[in-house]
Amino acid sequence: MTNLMTGAEMVVRALRDQGVETIFGYPGGAVLPIYDALFHQKHIKHVLVRHEQGAAHAAEGFARSSGKAGVLLVTSGPGATNAVTGLTDALMDSIPVVCITGQVPTHLIGSDAFQECDTVGITRHCTKHNYLVRQIEDLPRILHEAFYVAQNGRPGPVVIDIPKDVQFAIGTYIGPRNIEHKTYRPRLDGDPDRIEQAALLMASARRPIFYTGGGIINSGPEASRLLRELAGLTGFPVTSTLMGLGAYPASAKNWLGMLGMHGTYEANNAMHDCDVMIAIGARFDDRITGRLDAFSPGSKKIHIDIDPSSINKNVKVDLGIVGDCTHVLRQLIDVWRGRDLAPDTVALAKWQAQIEKWRSRKSLSFKNSKEVIKPQYAVQRLYELTKGRDTYITTEVGQHQMWAAQHYHFEAPNRWLTSGGLGTMGYGLPAAIGAQMAHPGALVIDIAGEASILMNIQELSTAAQYRLPVKIFILNNEYMGMVRQWQELLHGGRYSESYSEALPDFVKLAEAYGAHGIRCSDPAKLDEAIMEMLETPKTVIFDCVVDKNENCLPMIPSGKAHNEMILPGHDAELETAVDAAGKMLV
Amino acid sequence: MNAPAAPLSPYSSAIGKPNIEVHTLSVLVDNEPGVLARVVGLFSGRGYNIESLTVAEVAHAEHLSRITIVTSGTPEAIEQIGHQLERLVPIHKVTDLTLRGNAVERELAMIKVAGTGQDRDEALRLADAFRARVIDASIESFVFELTGAVGKIDQFIELMRPIGLVEVSRTGVAAMSRGPNPT
Ligand SMILES: Cc1ncc(C[n+]2csc(CCOP(=O)(O)OP(=O)(O)O)c2C)c(N)n1
Numbered sequence: 015m016t017n018l019m020t021g022a023e024m025v026v027r028a029l030r031d032q033g034v035e036t037i038f039g040y041p042g043g044a045v046l047p048i049y050d051a052l053f054h055q056k057h058i059k060h061v062l063v064r065h066e067q068g069a070a071h072a073a074e075g076f077a078r079s080s081g082k083a084g085v086l087l088v089t090s091g092p093g094a095t096n097a098v099t100g101l102t103d104a105l106m107d108s109i110p111v112v113c114i115t116g117q118v119p120t121h122l123i124g125s126d127a128f129q130e131c132d133t134v135g136i137t138r139h140c141t142k143h144n145y146l147v148r149q150i151e152d153l154p155r156i157l158h159e160a161f162y163v164a165q166n167g168r169p170g171p172v173v174i175d176i177p178k179d180v181q182f183a184i185g186t187y188i189g190p191r192n193i194e195h196k197t198y199r200p201r202l203d204g205d206p207d208r209i210e211q212a213a214l215l216m217a218s219a220r221r222p223i224f225y226t227g228g229g230i231i232n233s234g235p236e237a238s239r240l241l242r243e244l245a246g247l248t249g250f251p252v253t254s255t256l257m258g259l260g261a262y263p264a265s266a267k268n269w270l271g272m273l274g275m276h277g278t279y280e281a282n283n284a285m286h287d288c289d290v291m292i293a294i295g296a297r298f299d300d301r302i303t304g305r306l307d308a309f310s311p312g313s314k315k316i317h318i319d320i321d322p323s324s325i326n327k328n329v330k331v332d333l334g335i336v337g338d339c340t341h342v343l344r345q346l347i348d349v350w351r352g353r354d355l356a357p358d359t360v361a362l363a364k365w366q367a368q369i370e371k372w373r374s375r376k377s378l379s380f381k382n383s384k385e386v387i388k389p390q391y392a393v394q395r396l397y398e399l400t401k402g403r404d405t406y407i408t409t410e411v412g413q414h415q416m417w418a419a420q421h422y423h424f425e426a427p428n429r430w431l432t433s434g435g436l437g438t439m440g441y442g443l444p445a446a447i448g449a450q451m452a453h454p455g456a457l458v459i460d461i462a463g464e465a466s467i468l469m470n471i472q473e474l475s476t477a478a479q480y481r482l483p484v485k486i487f488i489l490n491n492e493y494m495g496m497v498r499q500w501q502e503l504l505h506g507g508r509y510s511e512s513y514s515e516a517l518p519d520f521v522k523l524a525e526a527y528g529a530h531g532i533r534c535s536d537p538a539k540l541d542e543a544i545m546e547m548l549e550t551p552k553t554v555i556f557d558c559v560v561d562k563n564e565n566c567l568p569m570i571p572s573g574k575a576h577n578e579m580i581l582p583g584h585d586a587e588l589e590t591a592v593d594a595a596g597k598m599l600v
Numbered sequence: 601m602n603a604p605a606a607p608l609s610p611y612s613s614a615i616g617k618p619n620i621e622v623h624t625l626s627v628l629v630d631n632e633p634g635v636l637a638r639v640v641g642l643f644s645g646r647g648y649n650i651e652s653l654t655v656a657e658v659a660h661a662e663h664l665s666r667i668t669i670v671t672s673g674t675p676e677a678i679e680q681i682g683h684q685l686e687r688l689v690p691i692h693k694v695t696d697l698t699l700r701g702n703a704v705e706r707e708l709a710m711i712k713v714a715g716t717g718q719d720r721d722e723a724l725r726l727a728d729a730f731r732a733r734v735i736d737a738s739i740e741s742f743v744f745e746l747t748g749a750v751g752k753i754d755q756f757i758e759l760m761r762p763i764g765l766v767e768v769s770r771t772g773v774a775a776m777s778r779g780p781n782p783t
């Protein structure tokens with residue numbers, strides 16, 4: 015095979031050499047040469063989305079469910095700007111994505127040419143890195159570098175902007191092996207002295223907690239395995255952020271559930287009262303910490319993160335360890351074993367007893383109903399009826415997302431795909447398409463809200479084209495429920511523009527796209543209806559009509575501390591829970 | 601639960617009194633298109649201050665440029681700025697020269713002063729005292745060139761103000777560590 019080829023051919027060749035089998039994209043004038051190169055080969059499958067935002071989220075869903083980089087290909091101008099939300103989403107959640115954008119020919123750059131936009135300028139702040147390829151000689155290096163940067167260190171999205179003349183130009187292709195990055199070499203191993211200190215601190219802990227996050231999942235399945243091993247060795251309780259769900263099995267005895275704003279009472283109180291906190295691949299986001307100056311006031315904090323800028327950013331810690339979770343966890347286990355360390359079992363037993371007391375408050379409980387489907391009940395039933403299966407769950411953003419996080423339980427990493435950092439409504443359906451492409455035989459369910467699903471509903475057409483049997487399970491409360499809840503909480507119940515007016519008939523909508531539609535509003539018929547969904551071997555929209563006024567609890571009102579949670583049954587407290595300062599925080 | 605020791609962070613400076621320091625950061629970067637925009641964009645995007653910034657290529661063959669940034673903020677914020685800069689892919693090295701405490705810092709300024717008679721004589725006398733050079737002269741004006749520490753330049757400009765200061769152009773700070781080792 016000759017190495018002399020066009021830029022467009024190099025793109026396809028480099029994708030292949032990087033092990034890419036599936037890409038998501040949408041054509042246009044400035045990427046036609048690349049689409050032509052795709053036409054002439056059969057190694058890379060192109061999935062035609064219906065909106066470039068969909069391509070970006072699909073690439074994210076592919077990446078998060080498979081651990082490989084997700085790839086999208088879009089045209090210049092509107093193609094690139096449409097992808098921006100998805101790129102930002104991938105940046106916030108540290109998802110490896112490579113986005114190839116077409117650009118007007120180099121001699122027209124800066125002339126306000128048709129469909130020209132300053133793609134590298136626009137995406138500079140929403141990518142980990144980006145490139146404008148000015149000459150064919152740079153293209154092979156940049157293509158491989160982009161994959162390296164996207165996947166190494168703290169992962170993230172990378173844009174490669176390729177002008178059309180560079181796509182047509184002929185040059186010499188270089189394979190990935192001959193390329194080494196000049197500056198970017200993230201640190202993988204933790205500092206041995208600090209590992210030692212961390213292990214000793216852990217052994218001396220009386221009220222320890224593992225606070226884990228998406229970094230463990232990004233680090234790969236081995237990190238999840240090592241976390242389980244370390245938690246097993248120490249017996250310490252484990253909580254996780256929204257992003258980290260699945261890294262530790264929800265069925266384990268020392269699992270506390272998710273922490274943070276809508277986390278469990280036991281997780282948040284354990285965070286507040288612990289004496290040693292081991293944060294692993296989590297970043298002390300404001301949805302996690304609540305009021306910063308009251309965040310876990312009495313604890314010594316160990317923070318393991320691959321990104322040095324995450325350490326001491328929001329919360330000052332006592333022991334920062336820069337490194338990849340897999341490496342550092344392995345080092346910690348080696349020291350723990352090597353030095354024959356043991357937990358303080360007496361203190362730990364007392365701590366566990368305290369945790370059981372918190373757990374007995376049953377903070378995820380809700381009052382079920384025979385008349386109307388409670389959204390929590392719907393998620394519980396969905397979980398019970400799917401738990402033995404090979405399942406991937408995506409979500410949109412809102413109350414349904416939190417209910418999914420609370421009531422669907424994960425035993426393994428990479429099974430839970432949700433927009434955490436950016437909170438992007440419209441994420442779930444394209445992400446489900448991405449996950450289904452990565453796992454054709456699996457059951458992929460988007461737990462959706464009726465408002466969110468409309469944000470990228472056009473992707474139903476994609477699902478139809480590729481016969482993807484994704485299931486869209488809409489918790490239809492006829493409200494932008496999360497907005498309605500905050501309006502109840504903060505704005506005197508003035509539900510300004512949060513009612514989902516003029517909704518489509520989702521069953522007919524499904525049919526219009528050649529999918530199957532199901533509606534259920536009767537709790538007694540819910541199981542049967544869910545089974546119908548699961549047994550339908552094609553795309554399904556399930557319109558689950560739920561209680562319109564249910565609030566998502568428990569909750570740490572903004573501006574409050576972990577031990578100031580509002581529990582279910584105390585909705586009345588919501589109205590007075592947030593003071594003026596908290597209102598600002600949102 | 602109230603009043604525990606406040607965990608300090610660069611983004612919680614509202615809690616307690618902010619303790620603002622001025623630091624000089626020396627940043628060695630790959631001289632590729634857009635690298636300055638990345639650095640400047642990082643500062644504006646994350647709300648950090650830039651007091652001065654200089655950039656120029658320092659090693660042509662290796663495509664290296666040095667960006668010297670004078671910034672201000674709490675010690676926590678400045679530490680965070682360093683880490684955020686290190687995250688940028690084309691950055692080789694970030695050194696906080698103020699933290700190291702052994703740097704030489706210099707700035708060059710051009711100062712235009714117009715006037716006649718006594719003011720003109722006074723301007724020349726002061727320039728001499730500050731070792732400023734005259735790089736342009738007309739019957740009613742001078743342009744002085746002055747190199748030195750930032751404070752010295754500030755002081756000179758203040759002295760010129762009442763005797764005919766017209767305008768100032770400054771390069772911003774260039775800096776490096778003392779001794780045999782690279783910055
Ligand atoms: C793109 C986007 N726009 C606006 C928001 C703000 N927002 C957060 S939740 C929400 C309501 C979502 O409603 P729905 O999808 O019905 O979910 P529910 O809360 O009712 O479960 C809105 C508007 C957002 N997160 N994303």
Ligand SMILES: [Mg+2]
Pocket residue numbers: 412463464465489490491492493494495
């Ligand atoms: Mg809703």
